Amino acid sequence: MTRSAEVQRRIYALMVLMKAADDRLSKGIGTGEFICVYWPSRGQEAIAAAMGISLRRDDQLVTTYRGLHDLIGKGVPLEEIYGEMMGRTLGASRGKGGTMHIANPEAGVMLSTGIVGAGPPVGVGLAMAAKRKGLDRVTVVSFGVGATTTGSFHEAANMAALWDLPVVFVCQNNLYAEMTPTRDTMKLEHVADRAAGYGMPGVRVDGNDPLAVATALDEALNKARHGDGPTFVECVTFRFRGHYFGDRMRYIPKDQLDSALAADPVPRFRAHLLDTGVATDEELTRVEAVAAQQVETALQTVMSADAPSIDELDRDVYATPIRFPV
Amino acid sequence: MTRSAEVQRRIYALMVLMKAADDRLSKGIGTGEFICVYWPSRGQEAIAAAMGISLRRDDQLVTTYRGLHDLIGKGVPLEEIYGEMMGRTLGASRGKGGTMHIANPEAGVMLSTGIVGAGPPVGVGLAMAAKRKGLDRVTVVSFGVGATTTGSFHEAANMAALWDLPVVFVCQNNLYAEMTPTRDTMKLEHVADRAAGYGMPGVRVDGNDPLAVATALDEALNKARHGDGPTFVECVTFRFRGHYFGDRMRYIPKDQLDSALAADPVPRFRAHLLDTGVATDEELTRVEAVAAQQVETALQTVMSADAPSIDELDRDVYATPIRFPV
Amino acid sequence: MDSKEMTMREALNLALDQALEKDERVFLLGEDIADPGASGPTAGLSTKYGHDRVMDTPISEAAIVGAAIGAAIDGLLPVAEIMIMDFIGIAADQIINNAAKLRFMTAGRTTAPITVRTQVYGGLATGATHSQTLEAWFMHIPGMKVIVPSTPRDGKGLLTSAIFDEDPCLFVETIRLQGQKGPVPTDPDFAIPLGQADVKRPGTDVTLICYGRSVHDALAAAATLQDEHAVSAEVVDLRTLVPLDVDTMVSSVRRTRRAVVVHDAVRFAGPGAEIVATLQAELFGELEAPVERVGARFVPTPAAAALEAQVYPSPARVVQAAQRTLQSAKAGIHG
Amino acid sequence: MDSKEMTMREALNLALDQALEKDERVFLLGEDIADPGASGPTAGLSTKYGHDRVMDTPISEAAIVGAAIGAAIDGLLPVAEIMIMDFIGIAADQIINNAAKLRFMTAGRTTAPITVRTQVYGGLATGATHSQTLEAWFMHIPGMKVIVPSTPRDGKGLLTSAIFDEDPCLFVETIRLQGQKGPVPTDPDFAIPLGQADVKRPGTDVTLICYGRSVHDALAAAATLQDEHAVSAEVVDLRTLVPLDVDTMVSSVRRTRRAVVVHDAVRFAGPGAEIVATLQAELFGELEAPVERVGARFVPTPAAAALEAQVYPSPARVVQAAQRTLQSAKAGIHG
């Protein structure tokens, strides 16, 4: 499928924003400018950008701790993300949830989870709700290969297939689960081949090519939207900064990292846009500058925002505070 | 593969013993002669008998609450089984474990579990132990189709395949999980096809034909024993008495039950033995009489045995009783 | 209010039926809960409301609760069933890390007002993995509510509240109570607020604090105490453990100055520990005797019926514990 | 005994190292526990003993513990790691229904002497699903032993005991203690018996009962109480919650007649409840004040550091609670 120039530029703008947001966090934490816990998404932008253009706003997303790129793609304002990561009142949850637990239902982000594998069952429930309500909305559940070895994933995949639910499982295969190469965690070579065991289609795409990802997604979304059930989409990619910010990545062979970096999806897509004449260098440089500016503005807004006040502590534990126990 | 007449007669003797043991329980509970909780295995004898002749004594078995036939096949004395079911001192666990929790490590029965899906991970651990010890022993994990929708099964199957462990997963597909047709619990038509999702072979056999089951088992055992990893063996069968003793089976369509009963593996194998001249009607009638007698003797021994004494209560909670808490 | 005699099972069925009837956001999911297989409180409901409102699921406890959570985030009111409480470990992660915490972690942007119905199976000689009473676990998880009804009336009223409550509720049924009868209001609007204990029998000499099946042990014990020992025991049925109605229980014990806590959960680190700890703090110096606890023995539940019978509380054990509080001497810890 | 200064992490590593060295039945399994990825107490061990004795696993908590159980049934001594305690729900079924019950259910024919190491992650601003302290759950399960060390010396001695213990042990580490240093006996035979509390500081006026990280809060509080209030506090480190050393704790409180229980778990229905319930029974009429409890606030753990800091016990909160017991007036329950 060919994409219009406009869509391709939107993809690039998203990728660049994701990259800039990640770079800025990395710089800020690295230099001690601020503190926050963070699982970097740098390197996986193509997947999230493709989701960004392929999903409707009313489509839903369930993602993980490594969600910065996914959240940006789905349209969560950067202030909310940074704010949550840094524990400020303007965070998505006023700083109460933290990096791993960001939700923004208006943008369709229903859950971010810190428990590997805990997202798929919830995605199934969201899709059940859509089906019961007669909506043609799709729920995308995004996770890594590591999640596919959890029992929770299995139970959810089985249910989604059984009931032809409008779910798309997007597996961002970055070749590692924490410090463990995912090839050491399964016998199968390709995680997409797990799908057959549920009676659902599994496809494998180059996760560093946003157009390839978008094509696979569109097909999966279309099927799901029309009642033809879930698809498992494996997107092969890499995480450039390791598992968590500060990871020394000693467990990654140098040549593997080098070749992954050489396949960096952001410059690669930039080159593609230039090569195909979709955009000029000037235009793209401007997009990059805008992204950097947008990130900086968000960061400064967040940095000057308050930390949540103590009375937030007893709020939102129950719908109505209960006197005892507290 | 052709089996010697002797082996075929052993198979029949096992099947008949399993059937007689089940029939006698059914009669005894049905008439109020005794009380015990019981998940009948009637109808599934061919699978357990095939395990009985294919497994070595040092091979291990992990089974479930529906384990009567499996336990007999693996050589657990009937007194131990009946004794445990009826809460007597000569039960496998002196009546402390009950029907669902019978173990007899000398016969290789390492675990029976009442939690659906809880067996496979334990089977994986037993197989890991064999591998670490350099033994060529195989662990067979027996369960129903319902177990394959549990996360626990998934995690175990993935590990077994990953590490080429000497495990055989024997799925006794009796078409129901409690009152729910298993076709309503998965999209796949054949549960054996789940195996592909782990990178392990999956085979489907007629579970009412002990020779077919034994052939499939032998191949799987042989692979496992030689370091070539696990196999998933689906054996298609039926449970004639429903889920638990007393189940009225209203949820089973009459024609389904009728045709299942028509395929009863015990008379079917009897006919096969007669047709092929492996045994005479007289011989087989004698085998049946012996089985009935053996069952009756075991039952009477159990019925005259004591219930466990109260001091069993605080025994075996910890290796050494701890004063507090008790 | 119109009232009808029915069993606990029927009362729970009525609560589910009326909830399904009046609010289309309500749906049920679980193993073997739909017809023709269903035999518990959900029997008949799939026939009446269809299999998309009363859904049989695969054996997948984690995903059953996880799916309920997803649907609840999206505004529905799912009632998930974990067939037997011993299986709740499998769903524990979804309960504690998603259901209980979402409201807080998202500052109220998402919530999971699910109801998880489950059933304690003890007393059927099914052995240690089908007999556990684990509500203490969920009391310890901020964000969860925990409900354990003792009578058909309470069952109906509390289940109705749980289903429409804005917080995730664990609703614990007891198989030995399912067949017990009592009068039940038939009004669909009948609900019992969560967090209100109920004085099931008034008394003056000792307070028996209990919930669920133990309420019946306590009531039987109270009758014996009255008839055979001329002791007037007050029976306080907590009905919900979270919220815990501290006021009712403290004001009762303030009057009687003696208390026995009774539950089917094992005593050690059980719900009774929290109750005792609260009472000793609230009523320091006002008690005539240490608060007694009667709970299950600290052993895996034995299968043999004769052994199992020794494990759970009984009216006789409650009577003995009450008598110890009346002797006013220092009581041992091994009651 | 020869002793070396080292961190908790190093002490635990030494215990694992020596166990692997001296007994080939010992092996470790868990996520990211092997080199080159390992950074916790298992670092270096796969290099020394090979990847078949220190095994990286898939992310499969239920099967990690289940596989450990299978290997233990077959005579091995597996040490399974659940990386962070919040994930233990996923393995809960295997722990409670298999590990804890096998010995009883098979009358000793099979046993599962596994050690499950896990780590409390609170204090790192990682939010509610990476901060829980859940040992109370496993205290409530007959058949389990529960161990929570506070110092490198105890860590080594208790882990060694756990690994070779004949019962399943839950061994709870605390990330905020991993870097703390102390003297540790290097003798491979050094072991601390399970079930023996340790008086970490003697005193006469009030007993601070604690374990794990809270021991350090209690010690700091004891120093403040002494220095600023001339109060002599005794610090009793329980070290194991099952077996619980009732004798040591009761005899201390019998002398001091006042007690404060401190732990990082939320207070409601937490380990402290059992301790208070036991003390009030054993020492009825001998206490000068109600037993105080200092635990985490009953909320999901907030991520923002400023909020999180308000949740856990602190030396200041322990000092206040101790002072309340010394005022000898009736204390409220909301301390």
Ligand SMILES: Cc1ncc(C[n+]2csc(CCOP(=O)(O)OP(=O)(O)O)c2C)c(N)n1
């Ligand atoms: C149930 C559970 N087990 C372990 C962890 C610790 N953990 C966090 S991320 C992670 C690796 C996940 O790998 P993958 O699914 O490939 O996702 P990625 O981090 O690569 O995006 C692990 C083991 C966890 N958070 N939850």
Ligand SMILES: Cc1ncc(C[n+]2csc(CCOP(=O)(O)OP(=O)(O)O)c2C)c(N)n1
């Ligand atoms: C985890 C768990 N969930 C539910 C149950 C209740 N239960 C007992 S047997 C059963 C059906 C199992 O079906 P299947 O695996 O096909 O085995 P079968 O009984 O047919 O041998 C169910 C749901 C259970 N014991 N454990």
Ligand SMILES: [Mg+2]
């Ligand atoms: Mg990964």
Ligand SMILES: [Mg+2]
């Ligand atoms: Mg079945």
